[in-house]
Amino acid sequence: MPASDPSASSPRLWSRKHILGLQDLSANELTMILDRAAEFKRFFSDGCTKLDHLKGVTVGNLFFEPSTRTKTSFGLAAKRLSAEIVDFTASSSSLTKGETFIDTARNIEAMGVTQMVVRHATSGVPHQLARHLNAGVINAGDGTHEHPTQGLLDIFTIRAHRGSLSGLTVALVGDILHSRVARSNIWGLKKLGAKVIVCGPATLIPVHIERLGVEVSHSLDDIVERTDVINLLRIQAERQRSAFFPSIYEYAHFFGMNGNRVRRARKNVLILAPGPINRGVELTSEVADGDQSVILDQVTNGLFVRMSCLSLMHEAATRPPTVNTVRSEEVIV
Amino acid sequence: MSSLLIRGGRLIDPSRGLDRISDVLIRDGRIAEIGVTLVEADETLDACGWIVCPGFIDTHVAVRDPGFEEDETTATATAAALAGGFTTIAALPDTRPVVDNAAAAEYVVLQAERAGNCRIHPLGAVTRGHDGAELADLGQLARAGALAFTDAKSPIRSAEIMRRALEYARMFDRPIFSHAQDPTLIAGGVMHEGYFSTLLGLQGMPAAAESIFVSRDIALAELTGGRVHLMSISTAGAVEQVRRAKQRGIAITCDVTPHHLTLTDEAMQTYESNCKVMPPLRSGEHIEALIAGLVDGTIDAISADHQPCAAEKKDRELDQVPFGIVGLETLLPLCVKSLIETRRLDWPQLISKLTTGPAAILNLPNAGTLAIGAPGDVTLFDPDACWVVDPRRFRSKSRNSPFGGWSVTSQIRFVLVDGNVRFRQPLFS
Numbered sequence: 232m233p234a235s236d237p238s239a240s241s242p243r244l245w246s247r248k249h250i251l252g253l254q255d256l257s258a259n260e261l262t263m264i265l266d267r268a269a270e271f272k273r274f275f276s277d278g279c280t281k282l283d284h285l286k287g288v289t290v291g292n293l294f295f296e297p298s299t300r301t302k303t304s305f306g307l308a309a310k311r312l313s314a315e316i317v318d319f320t321a322s323s324s325s326l327t328k329g330e331t332f333i334d335t336a337r338n339i340e341a342m343g344v345t346q347m348v349v350r351h352a353t354s355g356v357p358h359q360l361a362r363h364l365n366a367g368v369i370n371a372g373d374g375t376h377e378h379p380t381q382g383l384l385d386i387f388t389i390r391a392h393r394g395s396l397s398g399l400t401v402a403l404v405g406d407i408l409h410s411r412v413a414r415s416n417i418w419g420l421k422k423l424g425a426k427v428i429v430c431g432p433a434t435l436i437p438v439h440i441e442r443l444g445v446e447v448s449h450s451l452d453d454i455v456e457r458t459d460v461i462n463l464l465r466i467q468a469e470r471q472r473s474a475f476f477p478s479i480y481e482y483a484h485f486f487g488m489n490g491n492r493v494r495r496a497r498k499n500v501l502i503l504a505p506g507p508i509n510r511g512v513e514l515t516s517e518v519a520d521g522d523q524s525v526i527l528d529q530v531t532n533g534l535f536v537r538m539s540c541l542s543l544m545h546e547a548a549t550r551p552p553t554v555n556t557v558r559s560e561e562v563i564v
Numbered sequence: 565m566s567s568l569l570i571r572g573g574r575l576i577d578p579s580r581g582l583d584r585i586s587d588v589l590i591r592d593g594r595i596a597e598i599g600v601t602l603v604e605a606d607e608t609l610d611a612c613g614w615i616v617c618p619g620f621i622d623t624h625v626a627v628r629d630p631g632f633e634e635d636e637t638t639a640t641a642t643a644a645a646l647a648g649g650f651t652t653i654a655a656l657p658d659t660r661p662v663v664d665n666a667a668a669a670e671y672v673v674l675q676a677e678r679a680g681n682c683r684i685h686p687l688g689a690v691t692r693g694h695d696g697a698e699l700a701d702l703g704q705l706a707r708a709g710a711l712a713f714t715d716a717k718s719p720i721r722s723a724e725i726m727r728r729a730l731e732y733a734r735m736f737d738r739p740i741f742s743h744a745q746d747p748t749l750i751a752g753g754v755m756h757e758g759y760f761s762t763l764l765g766l767q768g769m770p771a772a773a774e775s776i777f778v779s780r781d782i783a784l785a786e787l788t789g790g791r792v793h794l795m796s797i798s799t800a801g802a803v804e805q806v807r808r809a810k811q812r813g814i815a816i817t818c819d820v821t822p823h824h825l826t827l828t829d830e831a832m833q834t835y836e837s838n839c840k841v842m843p844p845l846r847s848g849e850h851i852e853a854l855i856a857g858l859v860d861g862t863i864d865a866i867s868a869d870h871q872p873c874a875a876e877k878k879d880r881e882l883d884q885v886p887f888g889i890v891g892l893e894t895l896l897p898l899c900v901k902s903l904i905e906t907r908r909l910d911w912p913q914l915i916s917k918l919t920t921g922p923a924a925i926l927n928l929p930n931a932g933t934l935a936i937g938a939p940g941d942v943t944l945f946d947p948d949a950c951w952v953v954d955p956r957r958f959r960s961k962s963r964n965s966p967f968g969g970w971s972v973t974s975q976i977r978f979v980l981v982d983g984n985v986r987f988r989q990p991l992f993s
Binding site: 375 | 757758759761762763764765766767768834835837876879880881882883884
């Protein structure tokens with residue numbers, strides 16, 4: 232991989248126009264994003280309120296699927312870097328008039344947008360847009376595929392508490408089959424040296440997932456004592472109607488995180504949840520509001536991770552071409 | 565009296581076991597003589613270095629006329645067929661309205677006559693409006709020219725309806741063409757269920773969906789004595805079941821597409837909507853089983869499973885995009901790439917899958933042969949010509965092909981229907 236070639240990476244320059252998934256990123260690139268995010272976090276905890284990395288830049292916030300926290304987080308991240316923001320949500324869109332998502336995105340781009348934040352209910356839409364647009368595309372969650380900034384903020388939060396990912400055991404619990412958060416976490420965690428366990432009902436574990444180098448478990452009780460981090464993925468009630476599990480009650484019984492399970496876990500275990508959380512389903516209030524929970528840290532960190540991604544992408548797009556960047560662009564997928 | 569002499573080509577006619585350098589004389593639209601250094605004719609085509617064979621036959625083509633003319637018309641479908649070396653195609657009945665009555669079948673024949681390109685035979689619906697509930701007018705459809713009955717890409721959900729259709733169609737000696745996929749297991753699916761569907765977060769369709777319906781259809785063929793033809797099988801399980809059923813003498817046939825021989829589910833990695841096909845592109849071990857099925861005769865025919873789709877429908881989210889690719893114009897070179905260049909089939913074997921195989925499935929004794937007296941439906945192609953696939957040059961009205969930019973060998977040169985040149989390769993001539 233050219234990206235890990237030390238001669239090419241010595242001045243650590245970001246070269247990707249798009250951030251579509253953590254599958255594409257090298258460990259070095261992941262670390263660049265996390266380090267930059269940590270730098271931003273320091274600035275802002277030291278009292279800084281605004282930076283000018285994206286001054287004069289217009290960021291499009293294209294949310295074809297409703298979302299409050301990710302959209303707000305990206306919007307605020309762009310604002311803190313002094314960007315202009317064009318907001319788009321499906322409900323206020325012309326999609327209902329039959330316009331294709333590609334036409335919608337091209338219209339937004341024609342307003343001068345050079346960075347497009349894209350959320351869509353269908354996997355692959357950001358990849359399709361990356362082919363059709365000149366703007367840089369950052370995936371804010373596509374269907375059941377990836378949610379790279381969520382993966383990054385989870386990893387950032389773990390790193391902030393533990394210093395490093397290397398050697399940690401992280402359990403992802405719940406609906407792995409339909410989870411874009413799980414896929415991004417798996418790629419990012421594995422690349423940074425963590426061991427990953429996916430834990431959920433057999434109906435919600437996708438086929439061949441072990442080929443990604445993860446351990447599969449169907450019992451939270453079996454793994455709770457040997458994990459450093461437990462990330463509780465959101466379970467959607469409609470999956471029960473599609474026969475993925477018999478009842479929410481039964482799900483919570485086997486896969487819900489409660490006080491008893493936390494007490495059996497390692498003393499410094501971290502409890503994460505991408506949210507929005509269903510109290511009493513994935514985790515009880517006792518756990519969500521307990522000492523091991525870092526759920527609100529995740530939300531705070533999300534802002535800095537997104538600022539980091541937006542600023543790095545902008546630098547790659549505006550940097551004058553040099554011999555060094557031409558070579559590193561060869562790795563762009 | 566008009567005559568045409570095709571001189572000096574390698575004549576391959578699997579219907580009579582011929583493979584030799586030979587001239588072909590066509591007189592008054594029919595094959596008149598086959599031999600060496602035949603007498604002069606009104607017109608001569610020099611076929612030295614080329615293969616001369618019966619015109620290809622495709623057992624199921626989506627012509628999409630009437631109702632979906634934005635995708636394809638009879639004129640463009642038949643032009644595409646000719647450009648791909650086909651002289652006879654059977655038209656799927658999933659038009660709007662559905663070909664579930666005699667008048668609709670007669671429209672297909674009439675449109676083919678107007679287009680004046682290749683031959684088209686209608687296929688009739690199994691159930692009225694493809695609703696899976698009531699049988700269409702099978703007898704009248706047969707009388708109006710329907711060679712077989714099918715609900716196209718709608719699997720016949722009810723085993724009871726499938727059973728009755730097989731029993732009833734047996735009276736007219738017509739097969740039922742089955743799209744063997746269990747609808748409950750493929751609902752909402754976009755691609756093959758496997759490692760790549762997990763990676764890409766796309767809803768998968770398991771190979772078992774095909775095995776289950778193939779197994780059901782074989783059991784019903786055995787029960788009724790009716791004839792089942794499985795369209796576009798794609799899995800190792802289906803190949804193995806058909807192999808065993810044939811050994812037991814059950815009346816079952818099947819075909820495969822070139823894209824299922826050349827692409828795997830890995831192709832979906834780019835989220836390319838032109839790779840979304842039904843049945844889905846499978847993993848490598850299925851391809852190996854399909855090729856083995858062609859080699860040992862389990863698979864009778866190769867069909868392009870031509871499914872044209874207007875560009876505006878393919879520029880959608882992957883779960884919204886219709887299934888299918890246009891395939892008539894790339895079938896031969898893709899077969900060459902996967903079967904001839906790999907030495908899995910020889911030329912007579914490949915040509916049999918495009919001529920005698922489909923002719924037997926459709927029960928067309930006069931097609932797919934260069935027997936003396938047969939219609940002068942002949943395809944001439946250069947097996948060594950190299951070219952690059954460019955969908956913009958397709959005769960089909962649609963461009964939905966994942967093969968754009970592929971370097972391929974074998975190119976159609978001339979196609980004759982009733983002894984008349986209906987297609988000649990423009991770059992060449």
